[in-house]
Amino acid sequence: MDDYDVIIVGASIAGCTAATAYGRAGLRVALLERHRSPQAHKTLCGHFVLGGTHDVLQRLDFWQPMVTHGAAVTTGLGMWTEQGWIAPQPDSAVPPAISLRRSKLDPLLREIAGATPGVELMQGHRVVDLLQDHAGGVRGVVTENGEAGHTEFRARLVVGADGHHSTVAQLAQVPEDRAPNERFLFWTYYEGATMNGPGDGQVWPLGRDVAICIRVDDGLTQVGVFPAKDRLPEFTAERQAAFDRFVGHLPDGPSLAGARRVSNLIGTTDYPCIRRDPAPRPGLALIGDAATASDPVPAVGCGWAFRSAAWLADATAESLAQGRDLHRALRVYRRAHRFIDAYDTLGRREALARPPGPLQRAVRAAAVSDPYISRRLAVFAMRAAPPSVLLNPKVMIRAAVASRAPKPRGMQRTRPADHDGVPSRGPGRRRTE
Ligand SMILES: Cc1cc2nc3c(=O)[nH]c(=O)nc-3n(C[C@H](O)[C@H](O)[C@H](O)COP(=O)(O)OP(=O)(O)OC[C@H]3O[C@@H](n4cnc5c(N)ncnc54)[C@H](O)[C@@H]3O)c2cc1C
Structure with missing residues (x-):
């Protein structure tokens, strides 16, 4: 007799989501987290x-508690282009995004999961080994819990929700597919910043570099830069000054003169993309970053963690409850995961930080004046439909034609750009001083 129906390793976004869903389906869940x-x-x-x-x-009743904890809801992002801003369409039916700092989000999700009947949240349990049968199936885990020593847990399904370094995947010898990321990133939070672009947040795809400005909880504004790695020496020499310079030169960038910076710069200089089979062995599934750690630039990872966890529970809960073989259910999960795989393939190309190609440029240029294309671009950017919502012949032909049409007056670019589409890095209007 197994101790549990499911063991979930990692009580962060993916793990708490899966635990909540399985608990609500009436299953016995061990949710193991290394942090105490x-x-x-x-x-x-x-x-x-x-x-x-x-x-x-x-569906999982996470949205309202997130809002109650102060999350900022974003209904539309403006995107800067050389031809002008792509402003969000008020009637676009693009679902809203949400932002709650992890210092609030992670404890909230743990609280919800831990309070779900059937879920036993055990903190301070670091998974150090797997229990396996002779056929290579995973049957449980071994944890190390300080002075309490080692404990064995058995279940029909073990779920690795333990992040991009996934100990579970390593112990199960799941091959990993790595791809380089040619950008680095830093961000910080401001109190009292004013946005100057359209929408309730802005994105600047600037040739090879990217920048963002987003509202987050507590009325703060997050400003982030994602430069190509050839600018790394500039940031290594004087990180804050390089950041301020970058933000100060953003066309229609945020006004920061009267704002107060409330955090240090947060970021990393290298973050490769990692992908693993989400259903690699009998009795084992991977969700969230353990399955796909994508490029942070398009901000997909948390969404993938919530969604892959929900898809896994959808695919397997009934089979687990009825004691049926899990093979088919895990195949269904792997199929659902293809949605993420398709975007990740595109994301890996984007992570090479190459200048935008002609079609990409045409789509952005057309979206400035064509609501049909801008809506599809927004749905794509929000990952609210498969990539074909944008990447299909009809949209591409329409974009190519529209981008060649003469521009109405008033649709000129908002700031001179160099040959690469990158705004001039020379002296200009600065907002950080
Ligand atoms: C710089 C940067 C910026 C990002 N920005 C965004 C963004 O704006 N939007 C977005 O959607 N995504 C973003 N992401 C991605 C996002 O952070 C991840 O995709 C997300 O955290 C994945 O959640 P997860 O639950 O799969 O893994 P994690 O959040 O990494 O959680 C893994 C959990 O497993 C636990 N654990 C690990 N090993 C063990 C073990 N052996 N035993 C027990 N427990 C264990 C850990 O303690 C942790 O609680 C960003 C990533 C980076 C690096």
């Missing part, structure tokens, strides 16, 4: 959860 503190949280995360996750957050 209920306040433990991931620090290296921009926590902007794309609108494509809205349905799952609503």
